Amino acid sequence: MPPNEPSSRSLPTLHAFFAPGGILASSALPYEYRPGQLEMAKSVERALEERRHLIVEAGTGTGKTLAYLLPALRTGRRVIISTGTKALQDQLYLRDIPFLESLLGELRVCYMKGRSNYLCRHKLVTLTTHPVLSGLEEIDQFHKISEWEKETETGDRAELAGIPEASALWSRLDARSEACLGQNCPDYQRCFITEMRRKAQETDIVIVNHHLFFADLAVRQQASGAPDAGVLPEAGAVIFDEAHELEEVASSYFGLSVSNARFEDLVRDTEAMLRKSASYASPENTAILTAAQNLRDRARMFFAQLPMSGDGRQGGREPFDNREEFLETQGDLYLSVKNHLVRLDAALDQSRGEDEAPALRKRVVNLRTELEFLMESTSGNMVYWLERRVHGTDASAAGGRGGAGALRQSRTTFLQATPIDVSGLLDEQLFQRFPTVVLTSATLTVQGSFEHIRRRLGLTNARELVVPSHYRYQEQALLYLPPEMPDPRAAEFQQSAARCIQRVLEITRGRAFCLFTSYAQMRDLYERLLPVLDYSILLHGTAPRNVLLQQFRETPNAVLFGTASFWQGVDVQGEALSCVIIDRLPFAVPNDPVVAARMRFIEESGGKPFFDYQVPSAVISLKQGFGRLIRSLEDRGVLVLLDPRIRQMRYGQTFLASLPPYRITSTITDVQAFFE
Structure with a gap:
């Protein structure tokens, strides 16, 4: 369906659906009329009708999902709905849409994920005819995937049980675009991505996540509007749920990143193509193999020489401000990598009858173009930086013989521009x-104003709406600000924090999230509290997030210690979560290369980086963290902030004025009374 073609489908009016005595009131859901929900639905419908932009802060419990879904369906044009997380994407498609269909009849809706979530049938056929598998585990995974491929209709790995999240085999079989043959693929008509595109063209609502949306937008930008670029269909409107995440997601996709792993993968895939070639030992193939292996050697030397501090055993992000100095000393090595990319491209151009050669050439050209930009560009709107990510497993825990703490580690180094x-x-x-x-999001305003988010996203012409939460925060929540806590930068802060957390958890009988702004602080307090708490402590990083959340729900009186990813997108209703403790105000790390560059830019533009950027960003993060506690009208609980600066510093009032109307206390006996 073209994006602006009217739909002949007749759907109920917003009033008929949301008002007392309406369709929603007669549904199986526990119903309570929410004026804010209807107000938001009307604003969304008006924006769609008048082709205007709209920004809505809809407090938790507003029912914002239905408030934008029904207007989107009624518009008669295709609408893309983008969510911040796959979890919300699943909720929309697997819970909210079926609920609407139970009331309205069948709806034309599809669900799209990033290409790495889908199986590439051509890669599976290739691996079947030329199996290169490592160990019994990969052989077992290969058989499971092969059997599943015969019956799956979507190719979505979410259907596939028993394949680890970090499966190396899946990464060789997924449908990511870098290795895609496109319409030249012999399996193009059977391709799961092709089928996903077909379905999207026939639907009214396309549900995606922010990462897929901006990856698609970036591909279209780079392809200068080529018709085959991207996977998303044309649409008349986009609705972003959890829109507070847009700046960071957009930054990652409008930037560039080249890693040593991309070079290794390119050479590995080139070698795999040659191994299955009928003319493996031909002069053309020998030239390709030599060029690929030489490129691997030069790339390894280049990434080893990038100026990252430390001994290489720890991960981290560092600015790459001295690119010119690096090129003066290591320019020959950089030029050698570029030249070997040119040689591999030329060698692949001579390949005869190899289906993968054109896609490999495209990857070579992209790597060379991106590497040139990262090393030579003088764009004033880019910050250039380096990141090392360390991947390791405990060898002793895995049955290795290295003794306690022995690690098998690999390191990936990224050269980035943001x-x-x-x-x-x-x-x-x-x-x-x-x-x-x-x-839309529950957390877009700072002191009731959208100015910060508008400025960061370049949204100059949009209507605004603030819909208060449906929850009774004065009755349901208590915010405890413990007195006499030291400054979080003081040496004695961690010890005081441990005492306070222990006291609060004794009152709440566990049932808490303890949220931290850094892994180091989280680990330190975990080690201090583990010997003295009588409750099970679940630690972020010891298992996938969804596994930890399930364990938290199923373990009586559990306490979960978490960092960044537990501050948002987590929904635990009921008494299992009765307390959220936050260690300090979540200011962005000022020496992070991207944060530092943004603060410099604001200062050079005449602004005040701390008040114009760090404080508003931290306010939104704090609202997200506290938002984990009250998730239904029945929830009750205590919020704790250990950072005294919210009371002592002038900017603290900005935080307090931006939070929901919690009852606030500095007396521990009030916390006790709340739970009695």
């Missing part, structure tokens, strides 16, 4: 491209 300011890019690529963009 836009300092994405507002102009978003204005051009998003807000000017789509007639209607709706941004």
Whole structure:
């Protein structure tokens, strides 16, 4: 369906659906009329009708999902709905859409994930005819995937049980675009990505996540509007749920990243193509193999020489401000990598009858173009930086013989460029491209104003709406600000924090999230409290997030220690979560290369980096963290912030004025009374 073609489907009016005595009231859901929900639905419908942009802060419990879904369905044009997480994407498609269909009849809705979530049938056929598998585990995974491929209709790995999240075999079989043969693929008509595109063209609502949306937008930008670029269909509007995440997601996709792993993967895939070639030992193939192996050697030397501090055993992010100095000393090595990319491209051009050669050449050209930009560009709106990620497993825990703490580690080094300011890019690529963009989240305002999010995203012309939460925060929640806590930068803070957390958890009988702003602080307090707490402590990083959340729900009186990913997108209703403790105000790390560059940019533009950027960003993060506690009208609980700066510093009032109307106390006896 073209994006602006009216749908002949007749759907109920918003009033008939949401009002007392309406369709929603007669459904199986526990119903309570929410004026804010209907107000939001009307605002979304008006924005879609008038082709205007809209920004809505809808407090937790508003029912914002239905408030944008029904207007989107009623518009008669295709609408893309983008969520911040796959969890919310699943909730929309697997829970909210079926619920609407039970009331309205069948709806034309599809669900799209990133390409790495789908199986590439051509890769599976290739691996079947030329199996290169490592060990019994990979052989077992290969058989499971092969059997599943015969029956799956979507190719979505979420259907596939028993394959580890970090499966190396899956990464060789997924449908990511870098290795895609496109319409030249012999399995193109049977391709799961092709089928996903077909379905999307026939639907009214396309549900995606922010990462897929901006990956698609970036591909289209780089392809200068080529018709085959991207996987998403044309649409008349986009609705972003959890829109507070847009700046960071957009920054990652409008930037560039080249890693040693990309070079290794390129050479590995080239070698795999040659191994199955009928003319493996031909002069052309020998030239390709030599060029690939030489490129691998030069790339390894290049990444080993990048100026990262430390001994290489720890991960981290560092600015790469001295690119010119690096090129003066290591320029020959950089040029050698570029030249060997050219030689591999030329060698692949001579390949005869190899289906994968054109896709490999495309990867070679992309690597060379991106590496040149990262090393030579002088763009004033980019910050250039290096990151090392350390991947390791405990060898002793895995049955190894290395003794306690022995690790098998691998390191990936990334050379990156990130836009300092994405507002102009978003204005051009998003807000000017789509007639209607709706941004919504429970956390978009600072002191009731959208100014911060508007400025960061370049949203100059949009209507605004704030819908208060449906919850009774004065009755349901208590915010405890413990007195006499030291400054979080003081040496004695961790000891005081441990005492306070222990006291609060004794009152709440566990049943808490303890959220931290860094792994180091989390580990330190975990080690201090583990010997003295009588409750099970679950530690972020010891298992996948969904596994830890399931364990938390199933373990009586559990306590979960978490960092960044537990601050948002987590929904635990009921008494299992009766307390959220946050160690300190979540200011962005000022020496992070991207944060530092943005603060410099604001200062050079005449602004105040701390008050214009760090404080508003931290306010939104704090609202997200506290938002984990009250998830239904029946939930009750205590919020704890250990950072005294919220009371002592002038900017603390900005935080307090931005939070929901919690009852606030500095007396521990009030916490006790709350639970009695």
